[in-house]
């Protein structure tokens with residue numbers, strides 16, 4: 425374990441030395457030892473271990489395991505926020521998902537800060553007990569978080585539990601996004617193109633424009649499938665809530681109801697938590713930079729997420745939440761998320777910038793270019809999927825919905 429590999433949840437890997445070597449080379453140097461049990465990091469990683477293990481049990485029936493192909497995952501020791509999926513071509517080959525403990529800590533602390541602000545989610549718990557005492561503000565440069573803990577937690581216990589629910593929602597979606605890269609065969613596909621796999625690429629590559637379009641399209645494909653899983657997962661939590669609500673203390677029960685108790689609530693929370701997750705690490709929209717990135721920028725991902733949620737609601741009428749109502753609600757949700765981000769980053773909210781990213785010609789054009797490319801590579805991707813894929817464009821675009 426001294427090579428800095430956090431070895432949770434992957435006990436059945438047959439050739440762990442090989443996986444450790446590969447993970448270790450990605451910069452994972454912090455190792456949590458058993459004497460750290462009870463620490464913030466250890467408890468968080470243990471909770472994630474249980475959640476991810478349960479999610480894989482839930483998701484694995486979809487994964488048509490090829491003979492000799494295993495699906496494994498771990499929380500890596502890397503302090504930088506990072507999530508990745510890999511195909512390790514060892515014998516037997518391993519499909520692998522890594523979530524860094526740096527990502528887990530950063531996300532939880534981010535939402536603690538947001539709920540420590542009485543102006544955000546004023547309907548949850550007792551916001552009046554929170555106060556906006558001076559604190560260090562988050563900036564793009566201050567992420568990943570390096571400061572010593574304890575960070576600012578909400579005073580209200582309900583708001584603290586609710587913040588954790590939002591954080592876990594974001595982390596579960598990150599995990600399911602990575603699972604979608606595997607399930608939809610992206611790593612297999614990339615390995616046939618002589619392109620570096622997603623995991624072997626440098627952290628911020630200046631990709632050639634064509635490679636960039638392909639990688640961004642695969643990100644959208646993973647977002648779409650991850651979103652479908654996230655919706656199903658949260659619907660299941662909502663349906664299961666009455667079964668375990670009696671066993672929760674009051675604060676946890678109220679926080680759970682706020683997080684999952686109604687379809688409208690958890691869909692609001694998915695949109696909100698994604699916005700915060702992306703917005704706090706990137707500019708909203710930069711036309712010059714976008715064609716060279718390997719991920720779509722927040723404005724594009726957000727538009728895609730919003731439209732994807734609307735499409736899912738159209739395909740899931742039993743949820744009883746009309747896509748048009750959701751599109752209307754989404755404006756307020758995104759605005760409140762932007763305001764929440766601006767407060768913890770101590771900047772002016774960029775409401776106009778965001779609206780224009782949704783509506784200006786260049787952003788909309790880029791978005792449509794990605795969707796077109798998504799349809800174009802569909803037939804190539806279809807050779808590899810091991811899970812049910814979400815159809816990209818056989819449902820109306822959101823502007824047709826409104």
Ligand SMILES: [Zn+2]
Nearest residue numbers: 601605643646
């Ligand atoms: Zn991805």
